[in-house]
Amino acid sequence: MHKDVEKILINETELQEIVQNIAEKINSDLNGEPLLVVIILKGSTPFAMDLIKKLTMPVEIDFMQVSSYGKSTASSGFINLKKDIEQDITGKNVLIVEDIIDSGNTLNKIKKLFEHRQAKSVKICALLDKPSRRVVDVDVDYSGTEIPDEFVIGYGLDYAEQYRNLPYVGVLKKSVYEKVVD
Ligand code: 5GP
Ligand code: MG
Numbered sequence: 001m002h003k004d005v006e007k008i009l010i011n012e013t014e015l016q017e018i019v020q021n022i023a024e025k026i027n028s029d030l031n032g033e034p035l036l037v038v039i040i041l042k043g044s045t046p047f048a049m050d051l052i053k054k055l056t057m058p059v060e061i062d063f064m065q066v067s068s069y070g071k072s073t074a075s076s077g078f079i080n081l082k083k084d085i086e087q088d089i090t091g092k093n094v095l096i097v098e099d100i101i102d103s104g105n106t107l108n109k110i111k112k113l114f115e116h117r118q119a120k121s122v123k124i125c126a127l128l129d130k131p132s133r134r135v136v137d138v139d140v141d142y143s144g145t146e147i148p149d150e151f152v153i154g155y156g157l158d159y160a161e162q163y164r165n166l167p168y169v170g171v172l173k174k175s176v177y178e179k180v181v182d
Contacts (some may be wrong), residue, residue, distance in 0.1 A: 002163070005170035006156075009147060012167050015155060019047065022125060023054035025095040025142055026095065034058040036092045038085055040110070041065040042164070043099035047127045051087045051097065060152050062086060065177075066106055098155050100128040101143075103135040111138070124180040128152065128169065151177070 001008060026035075037178050039048040041064065052059055060124055067080035080116070094114050107124050113124045127140040132149045147169075153159050154166030159177060 001170070002166060004163070004173050004176050005166070006173045008168045009050040009150075010145065010155075010169040011147060015169065016050070019050045020054060022142045022144060023051055025053075026125070027056045028056070030057050031091065031144060032057050033093055034060070036087075036094050037061045038094055038096050038110075038114075039063050040084065040096065040098045043156040043158060044097050044127070046164070047099060048097045051125070060087075064110065066110070069166065079106050089117050089119045091112060091118070091119045091120050094123070094144075096122065096124050098126045100126065100130065100147075100152070101126040101138065101140060102130050102133045103134060107140070108136045108138045127155075150160045 015163055035055065037048065037052055037055075039061060041047060048061075052061060062083050062085040063083065064081070065083035067082060069168055094106065096110055096114070098107055101124075107126070111122050111124060122140065123141040125139050127144040129140060129143045129146045131146055149169045151159070152169050153163035153172045154169045156164050157169065158164045159172050163172070
């Protein structure tokens with residue numbers, strides 16, 4: 001285990017099982033219809049790359065980036081579109097792939113934007129869900145697993161751009177982001 005990790009929440013084997021379960025649900029729901037997978041940069045990339053390999057319908061991928069926490073561990077409540085997808089989604093089945101849903105602000109706004117652009121359907125897939133932190137209501141169509149209100153890293157999730165390459169999801173030691181007060 002990495003020295004900055006308090007504990008491992010989801011190990012590699014468990015992650016692969018979660019991804020497999022989500023893929024099976026999507027395959028069954030889409031019933032062979034083509035799908036545009038929109039990957040929310042950067043944290044969702046390892047998850048999305050594992051997921052798309054298990055999808056059986058014709059798949060296209062595209063990327064979107066919105067503002068993140070930066071060096072903080074609390075949501076700012078608004079999102080800033082840093083990079084948009086590169087295509088017209090009118091009439092397409094869209095699956096938004098996100099690493100984690102926390103306040104719900106990010107996915108709520110992206111879903112509304114895609115509906116406004118007249119996608120045929122807009123579904124949300126999130127590897128991790130912190131339901132206790134929800135501020136706005138969001139329907140998560142495919143949720144990997146619920147986790148407690150702890151700041152997690154690994155399998156794409158970062159703290160200040162670090163730890164994305166850890167092969168598991170772990171809780172970051174508080175000493176890494178909190179100053180010790182005597
Ligand atoms: P929301 O808009 O739902 O509050 O936040 C979603 C985004 O916040 C995620 O895509 C992720 O970037 C970030 N986030 C929320 N919780 C965590 C966490 O525990 N660890 C990390 N690394 N990022 C988080
Ligand atoms: Mg994110």
